[in-house]
Amino acid sequence: MKDLAIIGGGPAGYVAAERAGAKGLSVVLFEKRELGGVCLNEGCIPTKTLLYSAKVYDYAVHGDKYGIRASDVTFDFDRIIARKNKVIKKLVAGIGAKMKAHGIQVVRGEAQIRGRSTDGIEIACNGETFRARDLLLCTGSEAFVPPIPGIREAGDIVLTNREILALREQPRSLVIIGGGVIGMEFASFYNRLGTEVTVIEMLPEILGGLDGEISAMLRDVYTQKGIRFRLSCKVTEVRNSEVMYLTPEGATASATGEKILVSVGRRAVTGGVGLETLGVERTRGGVKTDNRMRTNIPNVYAAGDITGFSMLAHTASREGEVVINNLTGRPDVMRYNAIPGVVYTNPEVAGVGLTEEAAAREGIACRVARLPMAYAGRFVAENEGGVGLCKVIVGERYGEVLGVHMIGNPCSEMIYGACMAVEQELTLREMEEIVFPHPTVSEIFRETVFTFDIH
Numbered sequence: 001m002k003d004l005a006i007i008g009g010g011p012a013g014y015v016a017a018e019r020a021g022a023k024g025l026s027v028v029l030f031e032k033r034e035l036g037g038v039c040l041n042e043g044c045i046p047t048k049t050l051l052y053s054a055k056v057y058d059y060a061v062h063g064d065k066y067g068i069r070a071s072d073v074t075f076d077f078d079r080i081i082a083r084k085n086k087v088i089k090k091l092v093a094g095i096g097a098k099m100k101a102h103g104i105q106v107v108r109g110e111a112q113i114r115g116r117s118t119d120g121i122e123i124a125c126n127g128e129t130f131r132a133r134d135l136l137l138c139t140g141s142e143a144f145v146p147p148i149p150g151i152r153e154a155g156d157i158v159l160t161n162r163e164i165l166a167l168r169e170q171p172r173s174l175v176i177i178g179g180g181v182i183g184m185e186f187a188s189f190y191n192r193l194g195t196e197v198t199v200i201e202m203l204p205e206i207l208g209g210l211d212g213e214i215s216a217m218l219r220d221v222y223t224q225k226g227i228r229f230r231l232s233c234k235v236t237e238v239r240n241s242e243v244m245y246l247t248p249e250g251a252t253a254s255a256t257g258e259k260i261l262v263s264v265g266r267r268a269v270t271g272g273v274g275l276e277t278l279g280v281e282r283t284r285g286g287v288k289t290d291n292r293m294r295t296n297i298p299n300v301y302a303a304g305d306i307t308g309f310s311m312l313a314h315t316a317s318r319e320g321e322v323v324i325n326n327l328t329g330r331p332d333v334m335r336y337n338a339i340p341g342v343v344y345t346n347p348e349v350a351g352v353g354l355t356e357e358a359a360a361r362e363g364i365a366c367r368v369a370r371l372p373m374a375y376a377g378r379f380v381a382e383n384e385g386g387v388g389l390c391k392v393i394v395g396e397r398y399g400e401v402l403g404v405h406m407i408g409n410p411c412s413e414m415i416y417g418a419c420m421a422v423e424q425e426l427t428l429r430e431m432e433e434i435v436f437p438h439p440t441v442s443e444i445f446r447e448t449v450f451t452f453d454i455h
Contacts, residue, residue: 001120001131002026004327007111007273008138010037011313012304014095016136016320021102023328028130029104030111030123035095037140038305039313041088042162047185049084050165051344054192058346065384075193077170084165113274121278121299134299136323137280137287138316139273141266141305148177150238151262157241158260161186167259171195175243175257177235179206181343183263184218188345191227198228198255200235200245210341211355211391211405213370218349218407221387230255268308283308291333293323315339338423342412347387350415353403353422354393365396371448373408378439383409390444394452399428404445414442421445428452 004020006013009031017029034041053075060073099106107125113135114122120131143160145151151158159167161182174190176183179201191197199206206229207215219229230245230253237244242256268286281288281296285308293301301323304316318334325332343349359366373379373388388408395402404418421431431449436442 001133002028002105003132004028004134004136005111005121005123005130005132006030006136006138007113007123008037008140008304008306009035009095009106010138010140010304010316011039012140012306012316012320013037013136013138014099015317016138016303016324017104018098018102019321019324020327021099021104023324025324025328027102027104028107028132029099030107030109030125032108032110034092035099035106036088036092037138038142039316040091040095042165043182044313045091046084046088046165047161047182047189048344049087050080050189051185051346053080053083054189055346058192077193078168081168111273113277115274115277134301134327136320137273137275137295137300137302137306138304138320139269139306141268141308141311143262144265144267145262146264148235148238150240154238154240154260157258158238158262160262164259164261171257171259173257174198174259174261175200175255176261176263177243178262178264179203179229179231180208180263180265181341183261184222184343184345186261186263187222187227191222191225192346196257197226198230198257200230200233200243200255202232202234204232206231207343207349210343210349211351211403212357213391214349214351214389214405214407217387217389218343218345218347221347222345228255266305266311268306270306285309291335292326293319293334294326310336310339312339312341335423338419340415340419342415344412347383347408348410348412349407350411351403351405352415352419353401355403355405356391356393359393359402364402366393366402367396367399367452368393369448369451371444371451373406373441373444375447376439376441376444379408379441379444381439382441388444390448392445392448392452394428399452400425401427401431401449406444408441410441414445417442417445 003025004027006029017027020027057075109126111125121135123130173196176199179199187197205215232248233245235245242254244254278297287302289302303319305311322332322334340352370391391405393403401421436446
């Protein structure tokens with residue numbers, strides 16, 4: 001019998017397995033597709049690989065801004081996709097090597113929970129029965145395709161994040177239903193390569209849930225780059241390659257694309273694994289857990305997208321770590337107040353903690369400071385004419401950092417510092433005493449803090 005069985009080899013599952021193996025637990029990890037889950041195979045890594053190719057192309061095309069002139073700059077879509085596949089293959093192999101190094105038994109196949117016996121929790125896979133003292137559920141999530149009339153009949157014209165990553169030819173036009181993170185990243189990639197892109201979003205602004213001012217700035221940038229945005233519009237029907245929608249005024253309009261990407265969100269995968277055999281409680285969004293990632297059933301835990309709470313790879317990994325820490329005698333709880341969100345467009349968007357909108361809704365008294373990224377010399381040197389802004393939100397009474405939100409490159413690499421400030425509730429005075437390296441774009445965080453009246 002194993003100490004721990006893990007169903008799902010994504011960021012929650014494989015990180016938990018690695019941590020457990022390193023602490024001496026015997027582990028069996030079940031994965032029906034490839035190690036790395038959606039993040040590595042159909043999400044985070046492949047999209048960022050594509051976006052980096054688009055960014056390199058963009059820099060080459062506009063190299064004259066930096067005194068570099070190149071002629072006949074072109075891109076090879078096949079090679080971009082081939083490099084994406086190469087990166088995935090390399091990283092999947094790397095995870096496999098980690099599992100082997102930590103003595104993790106990896107079983108390829110669909111796991112089915114059979115119930116609990118005196119010998120532990122029983123799981124069947126590939127005709128074999130496995131037993132473990134504890135069970136960690138990490139089955140992840142899948143793209144949600146809403147029941148829009150005609151969407152199924154449109155066939156392979158309609159894509160989710162999985163199918164669009166498998167395209168071998170660049171579409172001439174693309175309609176994206178949903179202006180969230182996934183939609184905007186694909187919009188960014190295809191817009192840069194010359195595809196005609198239309199984004200239809202039901203909310204008044206793209207990137208719902210992120211800072212509204214920052215989201216509007218990103219939309220303005222991509223409007224200037226040629227993307228058509230249809231905000232506050234509800235999709236009503238798909239007619240082959242035509243997407244019908246209602247405008248804010250109630251009129252019917254349409255957008256046509258060679259391909260249609262549906263990116264309106266994801267839902268937890270809770271079916272088909274046998275949760276009912278144990279009586280695991282579910283909520284509307286997924287499996288219910290407490291702050292130690294425990295379900296209602298003893299010895300059964302859940303981490304990652306299956307909880308339906310914070311569907312981000314880094315959240316999943318941390319949740320998996322919380323489970324292993326508690327299993328190995330280190331009391332640990334999961335906190336969600338400092339989970340960063342990043343959009344890898346060009347320019348990048350990143351944020352952590354409270355937004356102005358959330359503070360207003362919750363009645364939290366706060367102060368807000370904002371400063372253009374151009375106040376950082378490194379940003380000016382590396383982002384000719386680039387858009388950039390840093391916003392810092394602090395509590396009115398104590399001056400503790402409650403939220404930080406940015407637009408501008410490379411804020412995806414800077415946001416971790418803001419995460420620590422929010423997590424540790426650093427005050428303005430404490431931030432004042434921290435020395436930042438110069439010249440870096442990250443200095444903008446400290447410079448923004450100094451716009452407050454600290455004394």
